[in-house]
Amino acid sequence: MPDFLLTLVAFLLALGVLIVFHELGHYAVARWCGVKVLRFSVGFGKPLFLWRAGRDRTEWVISAFPLGGYVKMLDEREGEVRPEERHRAFNRQSVYRRFAIVLAGPLANFLLAIVLYWLLFLTGVPGIKPVLGPVEPGTPAAVAGLAEGDTLVAIDGKPVATWQEVRLRLLDRALGRDKVALEVETADGRRVARSLDLSALGAEDLDAELLTRLGLVPYRPSGIVSVGRVLSGGAGARAGLREGDVIEAIDGEPVRRADQVVKKAQDNPGRALAFELRRGDAQVRVTVVPEPVGEGSQATGRIGIEVRTQSESAHSLVVIQRYGPLEAIARAAVKTWDTTALTLRMLGRMLLGEVSWRNVSGPLTIADYAGQSAQLGWIPYVSFIALVSVSLGVLNLLPIPVLDGGHLMYYIVEIFKGRPVSEKAMELGQQVGMALLFVLMAFALYNDLNRLLSG
Numbered sequence: 001m002p003d004f005l006l007t008l009v010a011f012l013l014a015l016g017v018l019i020v021f022h023e024l025g026h027y028a029v030a031r032w033c034g035v036k037v038l039r040f041s042v043g044f045g046k047p048l049f050l051w052r053a054g055r056d057r058t059e060w061v062i063s064a065f066p067l068g069g070y071v072k073m074l075d076e077r078e079g080e081v082r083p084e085e086r087h088r089a090f091n092r093q094s095v096y097r098r099f100a101i102v103l104a105g106p107l108a109n110f111l112l113a114i115v116l117y118w119l120l121f122l123t124g125v126p127g128i129k130p131v132l133g134p135v136e137p138g139t140p141a142a143v144a145g146l147a148e149g150d151t152l153v154a155i156d157g158k159p160v161a162t163w164q165e166v167r168l169r170l171l172d173r174a175l176g177r178d179k180v181a182l183e184v185e186t187a188d189g190r191r192v193a194r195s196l197d198l199s200a201l202g203a204e205d206l207d208a209e210l211l212t213r214l215g216l217v218p219y220r221p222s223g224i225v226s227v228g229r230v231l232s233g234g235a236g237a238r239a240g241l242r243e244g245d246v247i248e249a250i251d252g253e254p255v256r257r258a259d260q261v262v263k264k265a266q267d268n269p270g271r272a273l274a275f276e277l278r279r280g281d282a283q284v285r286v287t288v289v290p291e292p293v294g295e296g297s298q299a300t301g302r303i304g305i306e307v308r309t310q311s312e313s314a315h316s317l318v319v320i321q322r323y324g325p326l327e328a329i330a331r332a333a334v335k336t337w338d339t340t341a342l343t344l345r346m347l348g349r350m351l352l353g354e355v356s357w358r359n360v361s362g363p364l365t366i367a368d369y370a371g372q373s374a375q376l377g378w379i380p381y382v383s384f385i386a387l388v389s390v391s392l393g394v395l396n397l398l399p400i401p402v403l404d405g406g407h408l409m410y411y412i413v414e415i416f417k418g419r420p421v422s423e424k425a426m427e428l429g430q431q432v433g434m435a436l437l438f439v440l441m442a443f444a445l446y447n448d449l450n451r452l453l454s455g
Helices: 005-031 081-087 095-125 163-176 210-214 235-240 258-266 313-317 326-350 363-376 379-399 404-418 423-454
Strands: 037-053 058-073 125-130 151-155 179-185 190-198 224-230 246-250 273-279 282-288 291-293 300-302 307-309 318-321
Touching: 005 037, 005 095, 005 363, 081 224, 095 125, 095 326, 095 379, 095 404, 125 163, 151 163, 163 210, 179 246, 190 318, 224 235, 224 258, 235 282, 246 258, 258 300, 258 307, 258 423, 313 318, 326 379, 363 379, 363 423, 379 404, 404 423
Parallel strands: none
Antiparallel strands: 037 058, 125 318, 151 179, 179 190, 224 246, 224 307, 246 273, 273 282, 291 300
């Protein structure tokens, strides 16, 4: 399947699953409270497919614009309601029932994340053991006394088994710019304590490159380096690189690790590199010109290939996190909670200007990640859906009118005041909410386009 088509299918499938679960939360609790549901729509705008089912002849709709969905309930504020059905109108329900119906949508997203993480932990999630590669002088890792071959065992007393856990734990601690207590197993088997200082990190540093900026680079075993997937239309494809080619040397320098290929490409944007390959029994020489990504002195090179290292020692770095059914549920709940808390802290730091707004992603970036994770296999793809499900749950709980969190805010005021918020106040809130949402979407779209243009 072509990359673009795979990305589109993966994005629409993920979006469909997330929207359906969110709206099912609203739908299920509304029905449980006796409210009549008129329409369940996946997407907005003109209906593409519509069918009616159930005792209430609810309309089940797939609409043209897929970025969202809604559950339309019987409501006297939106049209005339027959006297015999007024008790089933949403506006006639107690504030506590309305609160439960609205809250059920975001909670369904958190529940979906728990179910997906449970499935992953039950099946077994592969990860890479956090063994350090070369530590650059002057980085926080070097100042802390870390060295190549060290294995990170615990962060602030909490065990870590994979680089993914290390990344999330340090990102969380970096929000406070604190010193972090590390427990490390050295290459000769000793357990030692180290202190990693995060105080020098700036707002622009808290992104996907955080570990690299700290000097924490994964260990890359040496061995036979070969070409994996070749990106269609990339510099590697144009040069004639093929999946399975063994990269023996670049510009006469022997290649024994995958990171050598990556660094050579990054350091030479727009410059011709001589690749010496072994293709089956033949020796092949091709010239590859890494595509410049970024501008000026900040530009780096990109070839557009996946690089693999075949090494006996590489297998010892792979960690499979697999648990029994009950422990997997507990692990899934904890991971969902930790991800939710980290997301909220990131949002809070963004509002304070302590974290860059570049971290806000929109539909284009999400679609790109959906395609990339789908190409890597079903486990990364399911992990991606679980992560976005948590983000969607958090987003909808923000106290912004037009979102679920805005309605919950109105209901909390109603509980304390003893009467509903006035129509005028709600109308003003809707206008403010739409403006805030528009600004947020503009930021996200700008970041999307910037990422696509800069790579």
